[in-house]
Amino acid sequence: xxxxxxxxxxxxxxxxxxxxxxxxxxxxxxxxxxxxxxxxxxxxxxxxxxxxxxxxxxxxxxxxxxxxxxxxxxxxxxxxxxxxxxxxxxxxxxxxxxxxxxxxxxxxxxxxxxxxxxxxxxxxxxxxxxxxxxxxxxxxxxxxxxxxxxxxxxxxxxxxxxxxxxxxxxxxxxxxx
Amino acid sequence: xxxxxxxxxxxxxxxxxxxxxxxxxxxxxxxxxxxxxxxxxxxxxxxxxxxxxxxxxxxxxxxxxxxxxxxxxxxxxxxxxxxxxxxxxxxxxxxxxxxxxxxxxxxxxxxxxxxxxxxxxxxxxxxxxxxxxxxxxxxxxxxxxxxxxxxxxxxxxxxxxxxxxxxxxxxxxxxxxxxxxxxxxxxxxxxxxxxxxxxxxxxxxxxxxxxxxxxxxxxxxxxxxxxxxxxxxxxxxxxxxxxxxxxxxxxxxxxxxxxxxxxxxxxxxxxxxxxxxxxxxxxxxxxxxxxxxxxxxxxxxxxxxxxxxxxxxxxxxxxxxxxxxxxxxxxxxxxxxxxxxxxxxxxxxxxxxxxxxxxxxxxxxxxxxxxxxxxxxxxxxxxxxxxxxxxxxxxxxxxxxxxxxxxxxxxxxxxxxxxxxxxxxxxxxxxxxxxxxxxxxxxxxxxxxxxxxxxxxxxxxxxxxxxxxxxxxxx
Numbered sequence: 001x002x003x004x005x006x007x008x009x010x011x012x013x014x015x016x017x018x019x020x021x022x023x024x025x026x027x028x029x030x031x032x033x034x035x036x037x038x039x040x041x042x043x044x045x046x047x048x049x050x051x052x053x054x055x056x057x058x059x060x061x062x063x064x065x066x067x068x069x070x071x072x073x074x075x076x077x078x079x080x081x082x083x084x085x086x087x088x089x090x091x092x093x094x095x096x097x098x099x100x101x102x103x104x105x106x107x108x109x110x111x112x113x114x115x116x117x118x119x120x121x122x123x124x125x126x127x128x129x130x131x132x133x134x135x136x137x138x139x140x141x142x143x144x145x146x147x148x149x150x151x152x153x154x155x156x157x158x159x160x161x162x163x164x165x166x167x168x169x170x171x172x173x174x175x176x177x
Numbered sequence: 178x179x180x181x182x183x184x185x186x187x188x189x190x191x192x193x194x195x196x197x198x199x200x201x202x203x204x205x206x207x208x209x210x211x212x213x214x215x216x217x218x219x220x221x222x223x224x225x226x227x228x229x230x231x232x233x234x235x236x237x238x239x240x241x242x243x244x245x246x247x248x249x250x251x252x253x254x255x256x257x258x259x260x261x262x263x264x265x266x267x268x269x270x271x272x273x274x275x276x277x278x279x280x281x282x283x284x285x286x287x288x289x290x291x292x293x294x295x296x297x298x299x300x301x302x303x304x305x306x307x308x309x310x311x312x313x314x315x316x317x318x319x320x321x322x323x324x325x326x327x328x329x330x331x332x333x334x335x336x337x338x339x340x341x342x343x344x345x346x347x348x349x350x351x352x353x354x355x356x357x358x359x360x361x362x363x364x365x366x367x368x369x370x371x372x373x374x375x376x377x378x379x380x381x382x383x384x385x386x387x388x389x390x391x392x393x394x395x396x397x398x399x400x401x402x403x404x405x406x407x408x409x410x411x412x413x414x415x416x417x418x419x420x421x422x423x424x425x426x427x428x429x430x431x432x433x434x435x436x437x438x439x440x441x442x443x444x445x446x447x448x449x450x451x452x453x454x455x456x457x458x459x460x461x462x463x464x465x466x467x468x469x470x471x472x473x474x475x476x477x478x479x480x481x482x483x484x485x486x487x488x489x490x491x492x493x494x495x496x497x498x499x500x501x502x503x504x505x506x507x508x509x510x511x512x513x514x515x516x517x518x519x520x521x522x523x524x525x526x527x528x529x530x531x532x533x534x535x536x537x538x539x540x541x542x543x544x545x546x547x548x549x550x551x552x553x554x555x556x557x558x559x560x561x562x563x564x565x566x567x568x569x570x571x572x573x574x575x576x577x578x579x580x581x582x583x584x585x586x587x588x589x590x591x592x593x594x595x596x597x598x599x600x601x602x603x604x605x606x607x608x609x610x611x612x613x614x615x616x617x618x619x620x621x622x623x624x625x626x627x628x629x630x631x632x633x634x635x636x637x638x639x640x641x642x643x644x645x646x647x648x649x650x651x652x
Contacts, residue, residue: 014642015642015643015644015645016644016645016646018645019645019646020645022407034406034407034408035406035407036404036405036406036407037405037407037410038211038215038375038379038405038633038634038637039375039410039633039634039635039637039638039643040407040410040411040413040414040634040638041407041410041638041643041645042638042643042644042645043645043646044407044410044645045407045411047645048407048408050407050408050411052415053411053412053414053415053416054412055412055415055416055419056415056419059419059423063423073336074347077336077344077345077347078344078347081344082342082343082344084343084346086346086348087348089348096347096348097347099350099353099356099357099430099434099437100347100352100353100356102426102430103353103356103357103360103427103430103434104356104360106360106364106423106424106426106427106430107360107363107364109419109423110363110364110367110368110420110423110424111367113416113419113420113423114367114371114416114420116412116416117371117412117413117415117416118401120412121406121408121409121412121413123401123402123403123409124401124402125401125402126397126398126401126402127402128402128404130404130406131382131402131404136382136404137379137382137383137385137386139404139405140215140375140378140379140382140383140405141211141212141215141379142210142211142212142215142637
C-alpha cells in the first residue's frame with residue numbers, strides 16, 4: 001500500500017525567511033498549513049493570517065466559576081449547612097469570604113487557561129505526521145519549517161512545491177501520513 | 178501580532194534635548210547561535226552525571242534526613258518536642274513557614290510580573306527561579322502541616338465533609354492561608370509545567386535522534402506531543418500571558434494573606450496595616466537573595482556567563498537593593514507609627530524589639546536586611562560575583578531573622594508581665610529546619626540534572642536573530 005501523503009514540508013534557515021515565506025503562503029490562499037518554529041516568532045501570527053486566540057474565553061469562564069464556587073462554598077457552609085455564630089457576626093458576609101473566593105478565582109482561571117490551551121491546540125497528540133520527520137529535531141533547535149497539508153482545497157503537489165520554492169524553502173519533501 | 182510601523186510623530190522636545198541613544202544590553206553575549214543555546218542547555222542533561230553532583234546530592238540527602246528524623250520524632254512524641262510553650266505558641270514553625278514561602282515569591286515575580294513588564298532579562302533565570310518557588314513551597318508546607326500535631330487530621334483544613342459535621346471557620350486568616358498557599362503551590366506547578374512543554378519536546382526529539390528511546394518516551398509523555406506549530410504557539414503564548422496575569426495578583430495576595438495571619442490579630446507589633454506591603458517587599462527581597470545564591474554557582478559550574486550575563490546580575494542586585502530599602506523603610510515606619518499612635522503597648526513592643534531580650538536578633542536583622550543591600554549601589558560590588566554571593570547569603574539570614582523577630586518578640590512580651598516568657602528552640606526544631614535546606618537542595622539538584630535549567634524557546638525568542646524584521650529596522 002502506498003503511503004498516503006500528509007502534505008509538503010520545506011525548511012527555512014532564519015526567522016525573517018519564514019516570516020516572509022508565511023506571508024506568501026497566506027496570500028496564496030492556503031488554509032490548512034502551519035509553521036513549525038523552535039520559538040514563537042513575533043508577528044508570525046499576522047503573517048500567517050491567524051485570528052486572536054480564544055483561550056481567554058476559557059479563562060473568563062474559569063474565573064467566574066472559581067469566584068462563585070468560593071462565595072457559594074462559604075455561604076453554604078456558614079449560613080445554611082451549619083450556621084454558627086462567631087463573634088456575634090452575621091452568618092455570611094462577602095467581605096470575610098473574599099480572600100478564599102479570590103484565591104479560588106485564580107486557581108480556577110489557571111486550570112481553565114491550561115485546559116483551554118490544550119483543547120485549542122488539540123494536545124496531547126502524541127502521534128502526528130510532522131513528528132515523524134527526520135528534521136523535526138532541527139525544527140526544535142534552529143530551523144523553521146512550513147508544512148502545507150494535502151487536504152487543503154488549494155493543494156496541488158506541483159503548484160504547492162513551486163510556491164514553497166519561490167518562497168525560498170529548501171529540502172522540500174513529502175510527508176507521509 | 179502585526180505591529181504598527183514607527184512613523185509616530187516624536188515630541189518636538191526630543192530634537193532640542195538630543196537624548197543619548199543608550200545601547201540595549203545584550204541578553205545572550207558573544208553572538209551565540211540558536212543551536213549553541215540548545216546544545217548548551219540540553220548538554221547538561223545529556224552529559225554524564227558530574228562527580229560534584231553526586232557529592233552534593235549525597236550531602237543534601239544526608240541533610241534532608243534531619244527533617245525526616247525530626248518529623249518522625251514529632252509525630253510519634255507530639256508537638257511538645259518543639260520549643261513551643263506559653264506564651265510563645267508560634268515559634269520556629271511559623272518563622273520557617275514564612276521564610277520559605279517568601280523565598281518562593283521571587284520565582285513568581287520573575288516569571289509573572291517581569292513577564293507582564295516585558296523585562297526580557299527574566300528569560301534566562303525564570304525556569305530555575307520557578308523551580309525554586311515550587312521547592313520552597315514544599316519546604317514551607319512541612320511546618321504548618323506538622324504543627325497541627327495529629328498530622329493525619331491535616332485534611333480537616335480543607336472543606337471536606339467530615340464525621341463531626343462542622344465546617345472550617347472561614348473568618349480565620351489561617352483558613353485563608355490554607356487556600357492561598359495551596360493555590361499558590363498548584364498554580365506555580367502549572368505555570369512551570371506549561372513553560373517546560375516546548376523544552377521537553379526539544380529533549381524528546383534530541384533523544385529520539387540519538388536513539389535513546391526510553392528517555393525520548395519519558396520526555397515525550399510530558400511534552401504532550403508538542404511540535405512547535407505556530408498555530409499552537411499562538412494559543413500557548415496567550416495562555417502563558419494569562420497565567421502571568423493571574424500569577425501576579427496571586428503572588429501579591431499570598432504574602433498579603435500570610436501577613437494577615439499576624440495583622441488580623443490584636444497583638445502589639447502584629448496588629449499593623451503596613452504588614453501586607455511590607456511582607457510582600459520582604460518576600461521579594463529574600464527570594465532574589467535566594468535566586469542569586471542559587472544562580473551564581475550554577476553559572477560558574479556550567480560556564481553560563483553568556484546566558485546569565487553581568488547585566489542579569491546587575492538587575493537582580495538592583496532589585497535586592499530596592500526591596501531591601503523598602504523593607505528598611507518599613508522597619509522605620511513601624512517605629513514611627515508606634516510612637517505616633519501613642520499606644521503604650523505598641524510603643525513598648527517596638528522598644529522591646531530593639532533593646533529587649535531579643536535585641537541580638539533585631540540587630541542581626543537590621544544589619545543583614547538594611548545595611549547589606551546598600552553595597553549594591555556600587556558597580557564594583559555588583560561585578561564581584563563572589564562578594565555578591567556572600568551578600569546574598571546575608572540577605573537569606575536576615576530575612577529569617579525578620580520573621581523570628583516579628584513572631585517571637587511580640588508573643589514573648591504581651592500585655593501582662595505575668596504572662597511573659599522567653600522562647601528557645603529545641604534540637605528537634607533546629608534539625609527539622611536545617612533539614613529543609615537538604616530537602617530543597619535534593620529537589621533542586623534533581624531539577625538541574627533532569628530538566629532544562631533555562632527556557633530555551635524563551636531565550637531564543639529574545640535573541641537578535643529571532644526578529645523577523647532583521648535589517649528592516651521597524652522599531
